[in-house]
Amino acid sequence: MNQKKSSSIIITVMLSIGAAISFFPIYLAIINSFKTQGQMFESFVSLPTSISFDNYVNAFKQINLLNSTLNSVVISVLGIGGIVFCASLAGYKLSRTSGKVSSIIFFLFIASMLVPFHSIMIPLTRMAKALHVQGTTYGLAIIYIGLGVNMAVFLYHGFVKSIPRELEEAAQIDGCNEYQTFFRIIFPLLVPITVTIAILDFLWIWNDFLLPLLMLTDVENYTLILSTNTLFGEYNKEWSLILAALVLTAIPVVIIYSFFQKFIMHGIAEGAIKG
């Protein structure tokens, strides 16, 4: 029994050390963002002697925080909303229809799940230009729908199988047409998998870097990540400013995480196991 206790303490100690190492960069970013450039170079590790918010005020302006955050929100919300809407309809119908056409379409959706983004970025950029969806937040959201539906269709397709068909038949007898049946009866039952999909897509879209970099040309439309990237390129020696910007960029995610922690953990595990 004593041995068990001591090994338990060892594990706790190891986890604590690991946690400290893991948290160290975040700690450094936070404490140094409150220092002036001079204070910082005296020692990076020590706590600031006086707290100054100058870096934050400066970074707030430089990355155009409100506007960038708004852009990120618009792109994420439209993208996720679009994916959920399109994919739930398609996943449901594909799951309920047997026949060649439907299985070919389903196969086409899944077959592309292995295609790496980097393999399509060149033709995709051309396509976006040709269709005039390049350069706007709305356009970018539409592209996210196109890139995200395959995974979501796959997840909905699997989930719909667990819903008994009798429900639809009952609704039809009660006089619902196909669309009413879907939106009133089926869609509410899809909520668990919808939450999973929304979370996975949020983590992807909010944190994505390369696609916005290729699609957004105007600073006005930049996402939070892109604005910070630009700042990093322009002020690459002013670390106190950059760190403040990094912290500001991370704050929304931390807030969302603290609210939805359970859902996020569940969503990741669920998405992985179904995928």
Added chain:
Amino acid sequence: MPVKSYKKYISLFTFIGPAFILYAIFLLIPTLGGMYYSFTDWNGLNRDYDFIGLGNFIEALKEDPDFVSSIFFTLKYVLFMVVLQNVFALLLAVFIESRKRTKGFFRTIFFMPNMISTIISAFMWTFVFAQVIPQIAEKTAISFLDQAWIGDPKVSFFSILTVSLWNGVGYMMIIYLAGLQGVPQSLKEAAVIDGASAFQTFRNVTLPMITHAITICFFLTLNGAFKVFEVVYGLTGGGPGRSTQVITMNIYEEAFSNNFRYGYASAKSVILFVIILIFTLIQIQVMKKKELEA
């Protein structure tokens, strides 16, 4: 009957149409288009281009040392990442799962880096590697710390790994944690009663029960590691020179900042796709067999 089947197609179209059209425009057609252009000498600007067969592929693999070395650099990175990311994630998951009161706390701490965008993580670590560690090295005179963490390609490979692991382990840890929670407590207790040590219990009871989670995590890490871009972009930019350039970056450079050889860059994209496809299929085959045995 014809009226009915006509109706059936209308309903099929209204349900599937929106998803399929967007999917076709932004994913399917670009995929096929990229494959098509990989056989041409299209430069992205001219209207006309010629078919040059496998010319691009031969050039990429034979006459482009930068591309070939980026493949090898990526393969090395993939090997380290797949092994280390899974080992760390599984270890953390097992340790955290065994905690009672501190479970939630540790899970949050180790998962947090995953919530931060990869590119932001890379910037954060650039600060650590370029500023903080050199200062600590200077003050404490620990010679191990006194290295060019970003400047020397031999060392920066490990810097890149560190950031990727820091950023990526949490996600896999969550999947392993979910897998571990599915292992019935009674089985573990039975093993303990039969006199198995903690390690034996883990090796013979827990591990076979979570093979599905292991397969998934290997699949995700393998796929993710081949597509690495942001960490390298943010940390070393592929440099010094092209010494830490990964495949995706080589493609990016070829297509968007070099001489716009779209056909040639497309060929490289196809090579990347084929490499990922081969490795993934092998991995799934091997793991599926293992899963059946278990």
